[in-house]
Amino acid sequence: MKLSAIPYSAIKALRRNTMRTLLTALGIIIGVGAVITMVGLGQGASAEVREQVNRLGQNVVLVFPGDRQLGGVSIGGGSANTLTVEDARAIRDEIPEVVASSPEVRSQRVLVYGNRNWATPVYGQSQDYLQIRDWPMESGRMFTEEEVAEAALVGVVGQTVVQELFEGADPIGETVRVRGLPIEIIGVLAPKGMSLMGSVQDDLMIIPYTTGFQRVSGRSHAMVINVQVFDEGSIPIAQEKIRDLLRERHRLAPYQDDDFTIQNQEEVAEVATETSRVMTWLLGSIAAISLFVGGIGIMNVMLVSVTERTREVGLRLAVGARAPDVLLQFLIEAVILCLLGGLGGILMGVVATELIASWAGWPALFSVEAMVLAVGVSAIVGIFFGFYPAWKASRLDPITALRRE
């Protein structure tokens, strides 16, 4: 048969029932839109994770406090008090591959400036922290080793704090109060964006750990020790040496497990990427189910359409259509219906992703592959769910089909 007539008559048949066509396509639109949105958000998260790994700093190794075994019983999780300021110093001073270290303590505190206040994470760090994180200053300066040594009341703040507490004005030289302590702002950090866990990294204040530990957070032990190794190749050796050093310092007997965990940035990245990948799959499969349901809708409508148009099929057969011609006609109709849904779905997906991304502040990523895939999948859905009704139509007997009222 004349092939170019098939899509034409298919579109014509679909237009004869505009409302039904739109409602049926809506099933596919929602399905494809959901897939695109979920995959877009998932991929955005993965890309963000990868970028974060790079932003984590250069050749960074993180030491977390681990389980402490006491007579075979594990006490405390990641927040165990096993890492001290002295551990951090020892790592820097005794391991040649390590160029910098910073014991970290973090607590959520309210900063007061004039009649304004702002709750933000306050980090206690060493003077080397910004170097470890590869984090430039925008203005002002970082505190010095001397200021750390004398537990000076100075701090640097991120962009969010500048916006929220100082309303964008230059904060350098101003004093904020944290738990009653007057802390002078001496520097502003360059914007950094979001962290691995999706929090805004620019919302923070960094003060010397000497001030941070007892006087601001009230803690005695480090929550993390940030360590910088001088080159990438030395990371495994450095990790091994840190382990030996800490075991020795913590006086762990050979039969005892480590009371700390050492991770390099690759490992951190893997965990985070794995998490976001699982999420992407999970969300994607839920979306795929809705696409499947949409496909069932297509089958349903095509079956109704075939029944309704029995006489049309009979006539087509009478004037010379062969069974494959009829099959193809209904199949193409289902596929066009699905492709319409696919295109609408892409549109809906892009809009929904943008909305969600801007509303929730998540990164989103659109790949051409995802869209091509969505359209391909909707065509396959059309073929899959359209085949049975089309086959049914092609099996009709022209005589009975023509006589059907």
Place this chain on the structure above:
Amino acid sequence: MELSGITRTYDTGAVHVKALRGIDLTVEAGEFLAIMGPSGSGKSTLMNVLGCLDRPTSGRYLLDGIDVASLARSKLARVRNRTLGFVFQAFHLLPRTTARENVELPLLYREEELSWKEIHRRAARALDQVGLADRMDHTPNELSGGQKQRVAIARALVTEPRILLADEPTGNLDSRTSLEILALLQDLNEEGITILMVTHEPDVAAFTSRTVRLRDGLLRSDRRHDALAARTAISNWVDEDEDDAPHTDPTGPGPAAEAAGVDA
């Protein structure tokens, strides 16, 4: 067309319905044949067999020298498309589709593909042939019954078939319109197309040149008669009607039937 010993048995579960019980019939090219009979006599079944829509249970059916009784379904579709044209009682036009597109339909299933231009041209010509050149872009619900049947005839003609099969073509039309359609069929017959028409109205059969009657699946009578008389009568009648419109008595082709001298 040559049928010999055609039977058709329907197998509906336990019951065998013998719709045709041995039909021998030869139709020469250029004939205008009426198939008559009461309902249940098998005339529709015979029409389906003649139209290659159905295959006989046994017997030989030569169409243009080819035995079509044994052809496969897709081959039969080709024969229907190339050689036959169908006109139905219920018109069977696609709804919400213009007259032109309805007429183009059989051309889309041509074995040898035609260009769209050629398809449009042929459809326009067929519609012109049935006098509907000015209604090409009307959809069926914008057309009267007679016009719909003309579109259906144009659709049957567009493939330039040798044989036209008409199943009660006037069954849904009033007498006046029926006359027009029958006159049109006669014109087509004069142009050389073989026409087979199923009807149960003797008045309608009068317009043909030969009438066969069926009863209980067998051919009971076969008469040739002069269709020209009927034709003359009808042309006079139509001419008169055009002269003194509005016309008063649309009840039927009474004079035509008399002139043809058919045993009703």
